[in-house]
Amino acid sequence: xxxxxxxxxxxxxxxxxxxxxxxxxxxxxxxxxxxxxxxxxxxxxxxxxxxxxxxxxxxxxxxxxxxxxxxxxxxxxxxxxxxxxxxxxxxxxxxxxxxxxxxxxxxxxxxxxxxxxxxxxxxxxxxxxxxxxxxxxxxxxxxxxxxxxxxxxxxxxxxxxxxxxxxxxxxxxxxxxxxxxxxxxxxxxxxxxxxxxxxxxxxx
Numbered sequence: 166x167x168x169x170x171x172x173x174x175x176x177x178x179x180x181x182x183x184x185x186x187x188x189x190x191x192x193x194x195x196x197x198x199x200x201x202x203x204x205x206x207x208x209x210x211x212x213x214x215x216x217x218x219x220x221x222x223x224x225x226x227x228x229x230x231x232x233x234x235x236x237x238x239x240x241x242x243x244x245x246x247x248x249x250x251x252x253x254x255x256x257x258x259x260x261x262x263x264x265x266x267x268x269x270x271x272x273x274x275x276x277x278x279x280x281x282x283x284x285x286x287x288x289x290x291x292x293x294x295x296x297x298x299x300x301x302x303x304x305x306x307x308x309x310x311x312x313x314x315x316x317x318x319x320x321x322x323x324x325x326x327x328x329x330x331x332x333x334x335x336x337x338x339x340x341x342x343x344x345x346x347x348x349x350x351x352x353x354x355x356x357x358x359x360x361x362x363x364x365x366x367x368x369x
Contacts, residue, residue, distance in 0.1 A: 175218040175301065179246045180253060182218065182305060186211025187257040194261055201261065206329050208257060209274035210312050212250050213281030217304025219246050220289025239353045243286065250282075276338030277312050277329060283345035284308045290352035315341070 190204035219242040258271050289304020297303060319328035327337040 175221065176245065176249050178218045178301070179215045179249045182215035183212040183250050183253040186215070187253065190257055190261060205271050205274045206277070208254065209271075209278030210281045211309055212254050213278035214285040214305050214308030215250055216243060216246050216282040217285030217289040217306075217308050218301040219243055220286065220293045220304045221298075221301035222293065236350070236353045239290070247282075273331065273335075276327070276336060276342065277316075280338045280342040280345065281308045281312050283342045283349060284311050287345045287348035287352060290349055294352060312338075 186208045189207045190201065193201060193204045219239070222238075222242075285304045285308020287304075288307035289300045292303045293300030315326055316328040319326035319334070323332060324334060325337075327334045327341070
């Protein structure tokens with residue numbers, strides 16, 4: 166069960182997405198830049214959104230009779246993808262630290278990274294339940310775009326919405342992450358028990 170689930174967790178796509186998110190950081194280091202705030206924001210958001218790839222589950226029909234239910238398989242895939250993201254992110258930050266660049270800001274990027282991951286996962290799972298074959302890619306796209314959108318709108322309502330800048334409302338990224346996490350948990354329920362019952366193999 167481990168190896169099929171590992172393949173479905175799309176470790177290659179997760180790794181490539183996280184590496185793409187780390188490119189601005191590497192470019193800044195190569196150019197001897199000292200301001201790593203924006204590269205770390207990109208790294209956090211894109212790496213977090215990479216979790217959305219696990220929404221694709223091409224073997225769902227095959228493993229349906231297995232005693233391991235859908236939420237457990239999804240949790241296992243999330244754990245595998247999160248491990249991949251953590252290794253790449255930690256490696257990028259370690260390289261920045263070895264190069265002498267200050268990385269104190271990376272801790273401040275954790276809330277939006279977790280929010281991006283939760284949003285990507287929730288969006289991907291809900292889209293997947295409707296039979297979209299590109300659920301993973303859609304989840305990654307949503308997880309990458311929504312945090313910058315929220316941060317942009319936060320300039321209009323700075324006391325309500327969180328932005329990427331240090332502000333009293335910055336910790337509200339955790340509230341967004343929790344809300345998206347609840348949505349992801351709801352979407353991870355076995356389709357036979359949820360309101361979205363249609364699959365790609367059923368008539369509309």
